[in-house]
Amino acid sequence: MEQNKPTQSLPDNAYRELKPGEEYKPILPANTTPKEVTPYSVTMGILMAILFSAAAAYLGLRIGQVFEAAIPIAIIAVGVGNVLGKKNMLGQNVIIQSIGASSGIIVAGAIFTLPALYILGLEAEFYKIFLSSLFGGILGIVLLIPFRKYFVKEMHGKYPFPEATATTEVLVSGEKGGSQAKLLAVAGLVGGLYDFCASTFGLWGEAISTRMTAWGTAIADKFKVMLQVNTSAAILGLGYIIGLKYSAIIAAGSFLVWWLVVPIVGSTATGAGMSPEDLFQTFGRPLGIGGIAMAGLIGIIRQGGIIRQALGLAISEFSGKKKNAEVKVERTQRDISMRLILSILIATLAAVFFFFQFGVLGNWGQTIVALLIVFVISFLFTTVAANAIAIVGSNPVSGMTLMTLILSSLVLVSIGLNGTSGIMAALIIGGVVCTALSTAGGFITDLKIGYWIGSTPKKQEGWKFLGVFVSAATVAGVMILLNKTYGFGEGSPLVAPQANAMAAVIQPLMQGGSAPWILYFCGAILALVLTGIGVPALPFSLGMFIPLQLNLPLLIGGVVAWFVSTRSKDAALNKARMSQGTLIASGFIAGGALMGVVSAIIKFAGADWKLAEWCASNGASWLALVMYIGIIVYFAMHTLRAKKEE
Structure with missing residues (x-):
């Protein structure tokens, strides 16, 4: 029975x-x-x-980035458990992380859309923000659960799950202690302080660009060609875990947009007066949105069998054919029953219907249309969100939400709803969908962590609802408080960039404007072509949508992973090096995430320690290049020091 005892290390087939x-x-x-x-x-x-709901909401509205809460929560859970002298905490820490991590995903869903209501001068009461976040979160959970087995078990080793990997390493190393915990802690300290010095103090630039040279500026201005790299240790670690294959595909999408589309459009009269960054926002990102949408549809078609299987299971449970099915399923594969999932789904859709009818629209026909938009888009793109998280660790939820806003606006206008009431309805619809997709993407991370460790999925799923409820209530309160204190948009320290973008898109649509349909269509066609030649369309499209400065460091991290795992002819040594690199990369990600929270708290307190003038200088950029090379060398050298197990 020795093999049945809990071990303290992940099996060697955990990541392959x-x-x-x-x-x-x-x-x-x-x-x-x-x-x-x-x-x-x-x-x-x-x-x-x-x-973390409060911290993530403030930071997201301030700079447009929502930090992933799973990793810092895992660190805190391990630390508090150790301080309190608790033993055998692995299973409990997974639950802590799963409930707590609801914060980041609910925040991402809310702040990308709902502040646009305030920006456009509309009043959004507490219940509207709370219910749109709550219902979106519940939909995200119930729509994802039927796909849990596919993503976490059947696709085991095929998706890198970078954030889940880092979080799992934190939990396991914290439980195990010893040399692994020390290595993770040191890497977290190095990566965290490195990122903290750049983001909080501005000792060196957070990104480097060819614009820091005279020739680079001239090329960017004349030919619209430039190179940008974010120097964050956390993103470098993310690239390592993603690996060379997917990071190269993502980077290829960026290269196509930044080094082909942007220069070509920039050479025309249309783009002559625009910077490469503006050209990317105007022409590049819509291509990515179209590609993501088509990649999602392709994924839905390919996963049609899984969808049919899930629906068949639900029908069989309702018909009473599988009453004792749960008894036969082992603990680590036991989900909430399909009967209960379907019941929750129906109840949630009914609640959304009444919310839309009596709280937003007041027209039965328009309410039915709004409900259909929410359900269809949430259902179709749940797997897209999960896929994106599984591959890149980043959810393109803002792009999918933008598409939702455009489609819902067009539909609502076609049935006679426009103006102020139309804007309100479209943004609330977008808020529900955005939160649903954000939750689905984030929750697959929790379930993968549980799969690696051996948690009970049913317990993770059940208690996730509590996390969503608490986070939705917190976010609603914090958002209203911040709006009354600072306001959002121009002139406010809370610029809410995504919400401003949503407001800019939806206002003209509700007043008879248009969307870049040709660019969406071109992106969709490209996704079809990529699929036809065997190139994964989703990561490539993500590369087109996500800025170049965030994708290049992923490629660099992937190259580091390839380099350290191929230097020896001894396969066992290469494997040991790859594992040690994963631990260091996880430390970089964890340290960066945790120090991001600290930085947010400092900024929330009103302190500004950044050397703004120095940080904007070329000297800071050159120092950033030196420091970035240094962190890469540190990463590679300490990874190559690994020794194979005897």
Whole structure:
């Protein structure tokens, strides 16, 4: 029975594809009953959800970036457990992380759309923000659960799951202690301080660009060609975990837009007076949105069998044919029953219907149309969001939400709803959909962590609803407070960039304007071509949508992963180096995420320690280049020091 005891390390097949007949056995075996849901884990999870919802909302509205809460919450869970002297906390820490991580995903759904209501001078009461976030979060959970087995088990080793990998390494190393925990802690300290010095103090630039040279500026101005790299250690670590294959595909999408589309358009009369950055926003990103949408449709078609299987299971459960099915399923593969999932889905859609009818629209026909938009888009793009997180660790939710706003605006205008009431309705619809997709993408991370460790999916799924409820209430309160204190948009420290973009798009549409349909169509056609020649369309489209400065460091991290894992002829040594690199990369990501929270708190307190004048100088850019090379060398050298297990 020795093999049935919990181990303290991930199996060697945790991150690779399984061989024929091989089975993945998690740290907490299926035939054990580890502590998971306890008063301590639930209370800690709620506290984390409240704390990180507030921090993420402020930071997201300030700079447009929502930090992923899963990693810092995992670090805190491990740290507090150790301080309190608690033992065998792995199962409980997964629950803490799962409940608490609802914060980041609910915040992302809310702040990308709902502040646009205030920006456009509309009044959004607490219940509108709360309910749109709550209903979106619930939809995201119930629509994803039927796909859990596909993403976390059947696709095991085929998707890198970068954020889930980093979080799992934190949880496992914290439980195990010893040299792995020390290595993770040191890497987290190095990566965290490195990013903190750049973002908070401005000791060197957060990004480097060819514009820091005279010739680079001239080329950018004349030919609209430039190169940008974000120097964050966290993004470098993310690229390492993603690996060379996917990071190269993502970068290829960026190269196509930035080094082909942007220069070509910039050479015409249309783009002559625009900067490369403006050309990317105007012409490049819409291509990415079209590609993401088509890649999503392709994924839906390919996963039609899974959808039919899930629906068939639901029907069979309702007909009473599988009453005892749960008993036969091992603990680590046990989900909430399809009967309950379908019941929650129907109840949620009914609640959304009444919310739209009595709180937003007041017209039965328009309410039915709005409900259909929410359900259809949320259902169709749930797998797209999960796919994106599984591959890149980044959810293109703003792009999919922008598409939702455009489509819903056109539909609502066609049925006679426009002006102020139309804008309100479209933004609320967008808020629900955005939160649903954000939740689906974030929740697949939780479930993958649970799969690696050996948690009970049913418990993760059930308690995720609590996290969504707490986070939705917190975000609504914080958003209203920040609006009354600072306001959003121009002249405010809270620029809410995504919400401003949504407002800029939706206002003309509701007043008879248009959308860049030709660019969306071209992006969609490109996705079809890529699929036809065997290139994954989603990561390529993500590359077109996400700025170049965030994609190039992913490629650099992927190159580091390839380099350290191919230097030796000894396969065992290469494997040991790759594993050590994963631990260091996880430390970089964890440290960057945690220090991002610290930085947000400092900014929230009104402190500004950034050396703004120096940070904007060429000297800071050159120093950033030196520091970035230094962190890459540190990363590679410490990875190559790994020794194979005897």
